[in-house]
Amino acid sequence: MIYNNPFSILSETIPAIATQSFLIAMVALVVVGTLVDIIHKKNVKYFFQNAKKAKKSATRELGNVERFSVVAKTVVYDIATTSELGAGKRRVAHLLGMYGTILFWIASAVMIFCYSSSSSNTPLVWPIIWHVGAIMTILGGCWFWFFLRVDVYSEAQPWYRIIKADLFVLALIATSLFGLIWSYLQSLNLNDRWDDKVFLVLYVVSNLVLFGGVYWSKFAHMFYKPGAAIQKNLAEADGSRDNLPPEADAPEKFGLGIKREAPKHY
Amino acid sequence: MSTFVYMTRCDGCGHCVDICPSDIMHIDETIRRAKNIEPNFCWECYACVKACPNHAIDVRGYADFAPMGHSVRVRREEEKGTISWKIKFRNGTVKDFVSPITTKPWGKFIPKLAEGDKPNQGEIKTQILYNEPEGLNTKKELPSVPKDSFKKGVYY
Numbered sequence: 110m111i112y113n114n115p116f117s118i119l120s121e122t123i124p125a126i127a128t129q130s131f132l133i134a135m136v137a138l139v140v141v142g143t144l145v146d147i148i149h150k151k152n153v154k155y156f157f158q159n160a161k162k163a164k165k166s167a168t169r170e171l172g173n174v175e176r177f178s179v180v181a182k183t184v185v186y187d188i189a190t191t192s193e194l195g196a197g198k199r200r201v202a203h204l205l206g207m208y209g210t211i212l213f214w215i216a217s218a219v220m221i222f223c224y225s226s227s228s229s230n231t232p233l234v235w236p237i238i239w240h241v242g243a244i245m246t247i248l249g250g251c252w253f254w255f256f257l258r259v260d261v262y263s264e265a266q267p268w269y270r271i272i273k274a275d276l277f278v279l280a281l282i283a284t285s286l287f288g289l290i291w292s293y294l295q296s297l298n299l300n301d302r303w304d305d306k307v308f309l310v311l312y313v314v315s316n317l318v319l320f321g322g323v324y325w326s327k328f329a330h331m332f333y334k335p336g337a338a339i340q341k342n343l344a345e346a347d348g349s350r351d352n353l354p355p356e357a358d359a360p361e362k363f364g365l366g367i368k369r370e371a372p373k374h375y
Numbered sequence: 376m377s378t379f380v381y382m383t384r385c386d387g388c389g390h391c392v393d394i395c396p397s398d399i400m401h402i403d404e405t406i407r408r409a410k411n412i413e414p415n416f417c418w419e420c421y422a423c424v425k426a427c428p429n430h431a432i433d434v435r436g437y438a439d440f441a442p443m444g445h446s447v448r449v450r451r452e453e454e455k456g457t458i459s460w461k462i463k464f465r466n467g468t469v470k471d472f473v474s475p476i477t478t479k480p481w482g483k484f485i486p487k488l489a490e491g492d493k494p495n496q497g498e499i500k501t502q503i504l505y506n507e508p509e510g511l512n513t514k515k516e517l518p519s520v521p522k523d524s525f526k527k528g529v530y531y
Contacts, residue, residue, distance in 0.1 A: 263389030274407035337383035352446040354461035372393030
């Protein structure tokens with residue numbers, strides 16, 4: 110199963126152009142959903158207003174080279190490793206989900222656009238990336254949803270209580286899970302039995318919910334968070350620091366402070 | 376006035392929910408970020424502001440002693456054991472303070488009072504409080520200010 114390109118087998122029943130159009134439609138849904146979200150929340154407007162205000166309290170001017178190095182450092186450290194989540198389970202779960210999803214999406218796009226005809230010979234690496242990405246997403250997503258979710262961990266809610274904020278993570282898990290099951294059933298060669306078709310439909314529906322629900326879910330955080338991290342580090346470098354005090358020049362007598370404990374004392 | 380959350384900074388970790396003594400910091404059900412659900416009940420203790428690892432929480436101070444345009448922000452560095460404050464006045468004056476973290480780890484250093492000696496009637500009637508002076512890490516008599524050293528007409 111892991112070496113099979115599910116989209117190439119699919120092209121025997123559904124033309125490749127239909128799958129490609131579906132993918133383009135999903136990208137369009139994300140763009141439209143994010144734009145509507147930005148217009149509704151006015152968050153980008155606020156973000157730039159705030160950045161402008163912060164610039165006034167800057168104590169030093171950043172050169173282009175320095176600015177570039179801050180941005181590069183943010184991309185490598187803050188964004189690629191999601192450092193804001195600290196060194197804990199949440200970060201590992203997030204990295205699993207994040208890289209799993211990225212691999213899953215990239216492999217999907219490559220296989221749909223380059224190797225989606227039944228005659229094409231897909232290099233082994235792409236189906237492997239697609240399946241591994243899906244498994245990583247499911248692992249990270251389920252770990253988060255069942256155990257690390259703040260509602261469960263800090264708010265003492267039961268794990269089965271579903272709220273609107275779960276739309277993103279559940280749609281993400283559903284997409285990968287249904288994709289995997291569909292791929293597995295397809296690889297079994299069931300001779301036109303109904304099983305794989307049902308899971309193909311579920312896979313399509315979960316994709317529609319994931320990409321069509323951008324306005325209602327927290328999907329767009331993957332675009333906002335990097336921007337906020339870059340602004341935060343630029344503010345730290347130019348001395349404005351969003352009015353925060355500078356890092357303490359700690360006197361030795363202060364000794365070690367106690368570490369923040371994971372929130373669980375509700 | 377009360378605490379409020381910068382949504383781009385908050386990552387929904389739940390530290391503020393955990394520490395709020397009024398139990399008014401909660402997680403938003405749509406975007407899973409922290410929010411103050413009852414601003415009128417916030418007494419501005421700054422517990423959540425200090426606990427937030429992303430500096431995502433700020434406070435709008437009461438206008439009578441903290442007029443508009445001010446800012447009071449805090450940075451907690453547990454590896455250094457420090458709490459730094461930056462007070463910005465609306466006339467542009469800025470003051471920075473650094474203090475040690477004095478919080479004890481959760482559940483530790485709780486005095487086991489039940490296991491201690493019961494105070495006798497004579498000790499109960501004295502001015503000295505339970506466990507004094509040993510509880511103050513001294514074996515000496517407690518310091519006192521003689522009344523005749525007071526300036527006349529100032530104290531009641």
